[in-house]
Amino acid sequence: MIPGILDALLEPALLLDPAGRVAMANTAARDRLGVWMMGRSYISVLRQPALLAPVEDAYAHGTEGTARFTQSSGEVDTLYSVRVSPIRAEGERQRHVLLVFRDVSELNAAPTMRRDFVANVSHELKTPLTAVMGFVETLQGPAREDPKGRDRFLALMAQELSRMNRLVSDLLSLSRLEGQSRRxxxxxxxxxxxxxxxxxxxxxxxxxxxxxxxxxxxxxxxxxxxxxxxxxxxxxxxxxxxxxxxxxxxxxxxxxxxxxxxxxxxxxxxxxxxxxxxxxxxxxxxxxxxxxxxxxxxxxxxxxxxxxxxxxxxxxxxxxxxxxxxxxxxxxxxxxxxxxxxxxxx
Ligand SMILES: Nc1ncnc2c1ncn2[C@@H]1O[C@H](COP(=O)(O)OP(=O)(O)O)[C@@H](O)[C@H]1O
Ligand SMILES: [Mg+2]
The missing domain is CATH 3.30.565.10 (Histidine kinase-like ATPase, C-terminal domain)
Structure with missing residues (x-):
């Protein structure tokens, strides 16, 4: 194999030899996954079971596969989608296996952010809504014959409703702004x-x-x-x-x-x-x-x-x-x- 050929890839890439040891690691793999892996067995380098199974399949049956691989360094987790490809050079009986790591953290973050946003909106609306429902119940029951109490509860309801109104106006402003950000x-x-x-x-x-x-x-x-x-x-x-x-x-x-x-x-x-x-x-x-x-x-x-x-x-x-x-x-x-x-x- 041509030494350094994997450096043409921007993503981290590892080539495993037929004995399952790391035979080549490109610069991105050394920078992002660690340099200590040359010559070591893939089992000790990769360790995550989700990735080991497709590598074993590639060796045993020559099948291609993909797997998830999470790398934690300090506070940030990087999520990779790893392409596992068996490679058999001409005239050789045994297989090498090539692993290419694609960073999918950001693709994964967008749905999470959307989910968090929806959860936040629901929570922010639920608080005043619950309060208003409570006041309605009080007005229907204990405060029914109590004019003073009634006025106080109506004032509190108006306050909660105007909070909801502000929230909805702000949400509409935001969504309008997102639509016109490039204009x-x-x-x-x-x-x-x-x-x-x-x-x-x-x-x-x-x-x-x-x-x-x-x-x-x-x-x-x-x-x-x-x-x-x-x-x-x-x-x-x-x-x-x-x-x-x-x-x-x-x-x-x-x-x-x-x-x-x-x-x-x-x-x-x-x-x-x-x-x-x-x-x-x-x-x-x-x-x-x-x-x-x-x-x-x-x-x-x-x-x-x-x-x-x-x-x-x-x-x-x-x-x-x-x-x-x-x-x-x-x-x-x-x-x-x-x-x-x-x-x-x-
Ligand atoms: N002048 C300020 N002094 C201190 N804290 C501030 C000031 N302006 C904003 N903040 C903080 O930033 C937060 C976000 O502000 P903002 O987005 O306008 O929300 P809101 O005013 O609805 O609470 C506020 O809740 C407050 O904690
Ligand atoms: Mg403010």
Missing amino acids: RPTGRVDLAELITDLIAALEPGAADNDVDIEFDSPPTAMAPGDRDQLTQVVTNLVENAVKYGARPGIVTVTLRRVTREPVIRGPAWRIAVTDRGAGIPPEHIPRLTERFYRVDTGRSREQGGTGLGLAIVKHIINRHRGRLQITSELGKGTTVTVTLPAEVNA
């Missing part, structure tokens, strides 16, 4: 005006919680973008700063021009929303844009959160070819920064 927005927006308007709308609610909102901005800030979606982005960031910031407290929003943002490769607008709350422990920060990820689920629910806000924000910013950064210092507060291209061809 860039076509509108033009004055960010200064957009933020001024939405702060005016959020101020009364913030004031009820003793939170002031400050805004520092140039008079106009034109950018390509979808007005409704950018409103959704800044609204969510300001609402988070009000919800998870300090009370009483101040939320500061700044809008600045950046002449050249390296990643965007052109002029940009930078929106920063800063609160002076408890901050976010660093291990959570990279995961905040995952759907339903919350640092403190109880607190988020109490505040009427769905855990989908930042996932929506991330989708909208990606669609606008912008960037999202979250920095936080425990005990000091959090700053969320959104950078958006200021010109279409940036």
Whole structure:
């Protein structure tokens, strides 16, 4: 056999000799499966029974087969689909066996993610639904002749139903965004005006919680973008700063021009929303844009959160070819920064 021939394959590949020992291992196999295997028996190298059976069949009967092989290194498992092929060189009576390892971890992860998502949605809907059913039963039974109790239960029901309503709206937003992720927005927006308007709308609610909102901005800030979606982005960031910031407290929003943002490769607008709350422990920060990820689920629910806000924000910013950064210092507060291209061809 030609030495090194297996290096032409990008996937890990092993050639077993007729005695069942590793005769060749390509670079990918040495890097990903370990270098210690040359000359050793396949039984001690592979060890996983699911893979041993097809190899035995290949030797004994000359049959091709596939098998699953899982490799664990540290925290990550890599799942391979292994093609087992008997090979008989011309004039030789005994067989070699070739194993080619195809990494199928990602193919496998997509259905798992979908399953997790469906499980999460069901759970999030089930909680308010169960509460509403409980209130209905109470109203039909013990609270029937009690006008005061009735009003209280109706108010609680309205609260649970509006939670479900928010959840469904957020889910619809997400699915719409996923459908249009490759289409860039076509509108033009004055960010200064957009933020001024939405702060005016959020101020009364913030004031009820003793939170002031400050805004520092140039008079106009034109950018390509979808007005409704950018409103959704800044609204969510300001609402988070009000919800998870300090009370009483101040939320500061700044809008600045950046002449050249390296990643965007052109002029940009930078929106920063800063609160002076408890901050976010660093291990959570990279995961905040995952759907339903919350640092403190109880607190988020109490505040009427769905855990989908930042996932929506991330989708909208990606669609606008912008960037999202979250920095936080425990005990000091959090700053969320959104950078958006200021010109279409940036
Ligand atoms: N300014 C902030 N300060 C502290 N934690 C925050 C802040 N913004 C977001 N978070 C955390 O990130 C989580 C996800 O945010 P988000 O997706 O908007 O969900 P929601 O607001 O519905 O809880 C929140 O539940 C909260 O734990
Ligand atoms: Mg939110």
